[in-house]
Amino acid sequence: MNDHTAATSPPVEAELIDFDEALELFDPVMGLEVHVELGTATKMFCGCPNAFGAAPNTNVCPVCLALPGAMPTVNAQAVEYATLIGLALNCEIAQLCRFSRKNYFYPDMPKNFQTSQYDEPIASNGHLDVDLGDGEIFRVEIERAHMEEDTGKSTHVGGLTGRIHGAEYSLLDYNRAGVPLVEIVTKPIVGTGKSAPVVARAYVAALRDLLLTLGVSDVRMDQGSLRCDVNLSLMRKDATEFGTRTETKNVNSLRSVERAARHEISRQAGILEAGGSIVLETRHFDEATGETGSGRPKETAEDYRYFPEPDLVPVVPDREWVETLRAGLPELPWLRRARLQQDWGFTDLEMRDLVAADGVVLVEQTVAAGATPGEARSWWNAYLGQRANERGVTLTELPITPEQVAAVSALVRDGALNAKLARQVIDGVLAGEGEPQDVIAARGLAVVSDDAALQTAVDEALAAQPAIAEKIRSGKLQAVGAVVGAVMKATRGQADAGRVRELVLSTLGVEG
Amino acid sequence: MSAVSTTSDLTRQTAAELASAIASREVSAVEVTRAHLDRIDAVDTDVHAFLHVSGEKALAAAAAVDESLQRGEAPASPLAGVPLALKDIVVQQGVPTTAGSKILEGWLPPYDATVTQRLVAAGIVILGKTNLDEFAMGSSTENSAYGPTRNPWDLTRIPGGSGGGSAAALAAFEAPLAIGTDTGGSIRQPASVTGTVGAKPTYGGVSRYGVIALASSLDQVGPCARTVLDTAMLHEVIAGHDPRDSTSIPQPAPKVVDAVRRGQTDGVAGMRIGIVKQLGGDGYQAGVSESFAKAVATLTAAGAEIVEVDCPHFEYGLAAYYLILPSECSSNLARFDAMRYGLRVEKRPDGTLIESAEQVMAATRGQGFGAEVKRRIMLGTYALSAGYYDAYYGSAQKVRTLIRQDFERAYEQADVLISPSSPVTAFAIGEKADDPMAMYLNDLATIPGSLAGIPAMSVPSGIASDTGLPVGLQIMGPALGELPMYRVAAAFEAAYLAEHGTLVPDLAPALEGAP
Amino acid sequence: MSALQDSGSEVSIAAQQPALTRDEVAHLAHLARLQLTESELDLYREQLDVVLHSVARVSEIATADVEPTTHAVQLVNVYREDVVVPGLEHAAALAAAPATDEGRFRVPQILGEEE
Numbered sequence A: 001m002n003d004h005t006a007a008t009s010p011p012v013e014a015e016l017i018d019f020d021e022a023l024e025l026f027d028p029v030m031g032l033e034v035h036v037e038l039g040t041a042t043k044m045f046c047g048c049p050n051a052f053g054a055a056p057n058t059n060v061c062p063v064c065l066a067l068p069g070a071m072p073t074v075n076a077q078a079v080e081y082a083t084l085i086g087l088a089l090n091c092e093i094a095q096l097c098r099f100s101r102k103n104y105f106y107p108d109m110p111k112n113f114q115t116s117q118y119d120e121p122i123a124s125n126g127h128l129d130v131d132l133g134d135g136e137i138f139r140v141e142i143e144r145a146h147m148e149e150d151t152g153k154s155t156h157v158g159g160l161t162g163r164i165h166g167a168e169y170s171l172l173d174y175n176r177a178g179v180p181l182v183e184i185v186t187k188p189i190v191g192t193g194k195s196a197p198v199v200a201r202a203y204v205a206a207l208r209d210l211l212l213t214l215g216v217s218d219v220r221m222d223q224g225s226l227r228c229d230v231n232l233s234l235m236r237k238d239a240t241e242f243g244t245r246t247e248t249k250n251v252n253s254l255r256s257v258e259r260a261a262r263h264e265i266s267r268q269a270g271i272l273e274a275g276g277s278i279v280l281e282t283r284h285f286d287e288a289t290g291e292t293g294s295g296r297p298k299e300t301a302e303d304y305r306y307f308p309e310p311d312l313v314p315v316v317p318d319r320e321w322v323e324t325l326r327a328g329l330p331e332l333p334w335l336r337r338a339r340l341q342q343d344w345g346f347t348d349l350e351m352r353d354l355v356a357a358d359g360v361v362l363v364e365q366t367v368a369a370g371a372t373p374g375e376a377r378s379w380w381n382a383y384l385g386q387r388a389n390e391r392g393v394t395l396t397e398l399p400i401t402p403e404q405v406a407a408v409s410a411l412v413r414d415g416a417l418n419a420k421l422a423r424q425v426i427d428g429v430l431a432g433e434g435e436p437q438d439v440i441a442a443r444g445l446a447v448v449s450d451d452a453a454l455q456t457a458v459d460e461a462l463a464a465q466p467a468i469a470e471k472i473r474s475g476k477l478q479a480v481g482a483v484v485g486a487v488m489k490a491t492r493g494q495a496d497a498g499r500v501r502e503l504v505l506s507t508l509g510v511e512g
Numbered sequence B: 001m002s003a004v005s006t007t008s009d010l011t012r013q014t015a016a017e018l019a020s021a022i023a024s025r026e027v028s029a030v031e032v033t034r035a036h037l038d039r040i041d042a043v044d045t046d047v048h049a050f051l052h053v054s055g056e057k058a059l060a061a062a063a064a065v066d067e068s069l070q071r072g073e074a075p076a077s078p079l080a081g082v083p084l085a086l087k088d089i090v091v092q093q094g095v096p097t098t099a100g101s102k103i104l105e106g107w108l109p110p111y112d113a114t115v116t117q118r119l120v121a122a123g124i125v126i127l128g129k130t131n132l133d134e135f136a137m138g139s140s141t142e143n144s145a146y147g148p149t150r151n152p153w154d155l156t157r158i159p160g161g162s163g164g165g166s167a168a169a170l171a172a173f174e175a176p177l178a179i180g181t182d183t184g185g186s187i188r189q190p191a192s193v194t195g196t197v198g199a200k201p202t203y204g205g206v207s208r209y210g211v212i213a214l215a216s217s218l219d220q221v222g223p224c225a226r227t228v229l230d231t232a233m234l235h236e237v238i239a240g241h242d243p244r245d246s247t248s249i250p251q252p253a254p255k256v257v258d259a260v261r262r263g264q265t266d267g268v269a270g271m272r273i274g275i276v277k278q279l280g281g282d283g284y285q286a287g288v289s290e291s292f293a294k295a296v297a298t299l300t301a302a303g304a305e306i307v308e309v310d311c312p313h314f315e316y317g318l319a320a321y322y323l324i325l326p327s328e329c330s331s332n333l334a335r336f337d338a339m340r341y342g343l344r345v346e347k348r349p350d351g352t353l354i355e356s357a358e359q360v361m362a363a364t365r366g367q368g369f370g371a372e373v374k375r376r377i378m379l380g381t382y383a384l385s386a387g388y389y390d391a392y393y394g395s396a397q398k399v400r401t402l403i404r405q406d407f408e409r410a411y412e413q414a415d416v417l418i419s420p421s422s423p424v425t426a427f428a429i430g431e432k433a434d435d436p437m438a439m440y441l442n443d444l445a446t447i448p449g450s451l452a453g454i455p456a457m458s459v460p461s462g463i464a465s466d467t468g469l470p471v472g473l474q475i476m477g478p479a480l481g482e483l484p485m486y487r488v489a490a491a492f493e494a495a496y497l498a499e500h501g502t503l504v505p506d507l508a509p510a511l512e513g514a515p
Numbered sequence C: 001m002s003a004l005q006d007s008g009s010e011v012s013i014a015a016q017q018p019a020l021t022r023d024e025v026a027h028l029a030h031l032a033r034l035q036l037t038e039s040e041l042d043l044y045r046e047q048l049d050v051v052l053h054s055v056a057r058v059s060e061i062a063t064a065d066v067e068p069t070t071h072a073v074q075l076v077n078v079y080r081e082d083v084v085v086p087g088l089e090h091a092a093a094l095a096a097a098p099a100t101d102e103g104r105f106r107v108p109q110i111l112g113e114e115e
């Protein structure tokens, strides 16, 4: 109770201190706990579907409702996914590990203990190299990754806030109870200084990409399949011991991770500067205000009475099996990005924009379909990027395939389309008018390359503007543009501007 | 036992006899079931072995067996049509299951235990659910929230526990077969004090799926009957691997019936039987020690080589047991929280509403659990607490290792080990109710086998000369050693019958009001 | 009767262990979500003391070199294939609930926060 009671005398609230100022005085120490829901077909300890969004209490059975007599059975796929995660995080995989019972009462947890792992996690002592965006790599040390199960969902009804406080009663849905989780815990992250919030965000982003690449989870932060708890404390520059930490729970977006860390630094600095002390507590991040609010004080009296789960037997990963998994690990996202940037010859900036727009895979597929990296990047990052913004969707959600983009690029390359027409073809595809060829046919967008037709248009244009024709004859070649413009207008842009220019000059007998 | 089959005699036959009579259609399963339901009507008001009698369900199941036989189909199992009493800690879909606790009063399970499924699939007729100490915590069945069961040998005495209901049902001829569960002796000690037979298989031998957990690392389901053969036949029905129980041994049921036949024909000639030095003497009733000595003489005469084995760590067994069991049960019983099923106490004694889920949980558990259950939950909560774990639970698990090693050494010298099943014969109801420590001592002899997970059974060794009540002989086999255990049990039973002309269960008094 | 008694001569944690206080018993009751009467608190304080002093003797022989036995069966790697098996019908799942609402289990207001 010490941290708690000790904290009650000096101030526990004060004005926030400006972020940069705070970091003049203090060094932040962070610990990040990420819970990821595994994308298995069934739950961790029973055969119920592991599915999001089903009608309440329709994916339940005697085991996950903790009916008297029911017993757990371990999902083999979940153990494999947990092992993959451990390997990808450069962890040691345990020779033998057990499940343990974490005993505490809570209505959304049917057994009133969580089957988790305690002193024997399946994976420990790893690291994750995180790209901070400006090309700088920061190594986050991983303490452990262990298997456990999710809780059910409680809805608090009545009262003013609709939140847990002031609610009149709660409704419980156990569809999520028993969904497989892997909890990934970092070692204390020190030495980040001002970039602490950025490191926090970059770490979770890197972890998300990693888990996605491994195919072990859909990592939907908005649906809670990836949840982050941010532990943060400050120590004065001259201090030798960590300060009291707070734990900000379930921060549900990358942006929030960064903001939560930022706010805690300012908040804690304010309290400490005012001579106060930090309360060891869990806090909640408010997406709206960008601030963390006080939650439950963590009593040291909290006593989970862990002991080995007697209904389950030890997990002893076969070494050959582990090595097979290691050998089959997919190329890690950041390594892959470096390789592609090299192959494609993109600048850091170009590559970062592409990554930010989630366009890497699209460009890769477009290049595979025959486009040059330059063509692919300019389509996806520039024109299609704008279309996606207009529609408020991601690039992948646009109704156009890399193959279609590659086809349009090819038509431009061999002069069948010019840039303007190509954009119209793309618009047609986006509008659902079919394949590029269909759009071209339907809209009649082919470039006019029939000289006879062009010659007529040129003659008409020159006849219409004798003064300009005279200028050109007298060598003022910049005037050619006006005629070309007129011809393009007359041909509704379907002419090859270069060819028109040549015809104008030859018609007037001028050397280009 | 005689094979006369007038209705009044049906209840006195063995399961084996009834099964063959039913299979050969000398008698119908319905007649047999009705005879036992009548017997329950006649005597159970006195004995109170049953918490629930499923008369209609039972008769329907029996009728189904008869119909299938009429269609000329082969019996579903060697016990098809034979009635059975199911301990009320094994869930049966749609049949009230209470575990002897108020907190589960009226709960109708929506699923079947694996054991229940296997009984039904075997055509065995489940008569009803039998009484037990609340959540199987006790050695007298006095801890049942629904009142004690009485020992058919003397209605003022306890039938043992926790499976007193199942044992009493057998001794009172209310059923020829019963299912028990044994965590520290809950099958063997009741068998001992009611003059019946009960076996605790090797841990993992019978599925625990659907059996309400007391101490998961100790609990075992087992067969109970009045003869060794009946017990073995039931053993083969319920044993064998179950993927729904992760601690289930991945092997088919052992061929214990063959072992019984062998014991009946070949006896124990050439077998080495070990007497455990630590399981006898001090704390054992004179009549019990005397009966045990006679049993040893009988086995010697039957050709066994008797050796004494030393198990120095057994004296720590009881202490280890009363740390491991409370620790595990404090966690296993956490699910009874008034949220999803069972009792919910929402009002204070003064009638005011209790506001929060937390308080409702505490109030429900405070009122829904009995004294012994709460005592053990508190004990276990303490033993698991940070700072005490190593000294208590951790140390107890190490004692378990030492006891296992004692057994391993002992089985180098002997094929099976024997001891009295219980230090005393049935004591009076109420005698030890207020003294938990004295009560715990009833399991002195059975606990080491539970901690080691070995198979062990109790067979009647005779009547105690000092109390005139039955005494049990405990036979312990090595892990997976069900075959030698049953062989010795059958050989002893045969020798006893040859010597005395009648088996102990047939000496039980006919009860008041019996037809 | 020696089996449960604390052999005084040998050193055991029971020897050093202070008697349980009433507050400790009350705290245990809270951890276990057991609402106990005043008299129950007193009774359990006495009885737990007796039992704990007796069982504490396990530490006499539980030396560091002894491996704990967590399972009587020595099985490892027992798994279930990741294949859906039918669970309970919605109605059956809720049938035994003291109270339900909107297809969910209805419980009194929850005061504490999630872990």
Ligand SMILES: [Mg+2]
Pocket (backbone or CB within 6 Å): A116, A148, A183
């Ligand atoms: Mg966790």
Ligand SMILES: [Zn+2]
Pocket (backbone or CB within 6 Å): A043, A046, A047, A048, A059, A060, A061, A062, A063, A064, A065, A178, C087
């Ligand atoms: Zn389930």
